[in-house]
Amino acid sequence: MTIVKRNLGNINHVFDELLNGFPTLENHQHNNWHTVPVNIHETKEAYHLEVLAPGRKKEDFKVELDKGLLTISYEQKEVTANADYKTVRREFKFKSFKRTFTVDDAINTDNIEAKYEDGVLKLLLPKKETLTVAPKTVTIQ
Numbered sequence: 001m002t003i004v005k006r007n008l009g010n011i012n013h014v015f016d017e018l019l020n021g022f023p024t025l026e027n028h029q030h031n032n033w034h035t036v037p038v039n040i041h042e043t044k045e046a047y048h049l050e051v052l053a054p055g056r057k058k059e060d061f062k063v064e065l066d067k068g069l070l071t072i073s074y075e076q077k078e079v080t081a082n083a084d085y086k087t088v089r090r091e092f093k094f095k096s097f098k099r100t101f102t103v104d105d106a107i108n109t110d111n112i113e114a115k116y117e118d119g120v121l122k123l124l125l126p127k128k129e130t131l132t133v134a135p136k137t138v139t140i141q
Contacts, residue, residue: 036074036097047107047125054119055094061121063114065103070112072121073098 039050051072053061062073075096103109106127113124 036099038099044127046127049101049123049125051099051121051123052119053097053116053121055092056116056119058116058121061114061116063112063123065109065112068103070101070103070123070125071098072100072123 037052039052041048041050049072053074056074060074060077062071062075064071064073073096076094103125108126108128111126115122
């Protein structure tokens with residue numbers, strides 16, 4: 001799986017991601033978008049992405065795959081005011097986010113799975129089975 005990251009604004013993150021070896025393509029850190037932490041694990045069969053996003057509803061996430069880009073996003077919906085229900089103090093802050101990853105041909109894109117549990121959005125990106133061709137000796141006549 002090939003992943004490339006462009007981090008806008010802080011050169012230290014570029015070096016951190018280069019050392020980690022599995023960076024993202026884009027981090028939106030402007031307007032109302034912010035970055036959420038993502039853990040990426042690899043097994044023989046798949047890559048496992050974990051997006052830390054507590055307090056949200058699974059219906060509000062959007063996971064798209066288009067032209068080799070896997071985009072995970074959440075857009076904060078406006079809270080409607082209620083005259084009978086006055087908020088005295090608001091400390092919960094849920095901001096919109098978007099993370100984009102480049103997915104190469106080694107991933108079986110037809111079988112990508114996602115689930116949201118315990119405040120973590122988990123994605124399974126299964127690897128394609130690789131066929132190994134046994135070496136062949138050609139007899140010279």
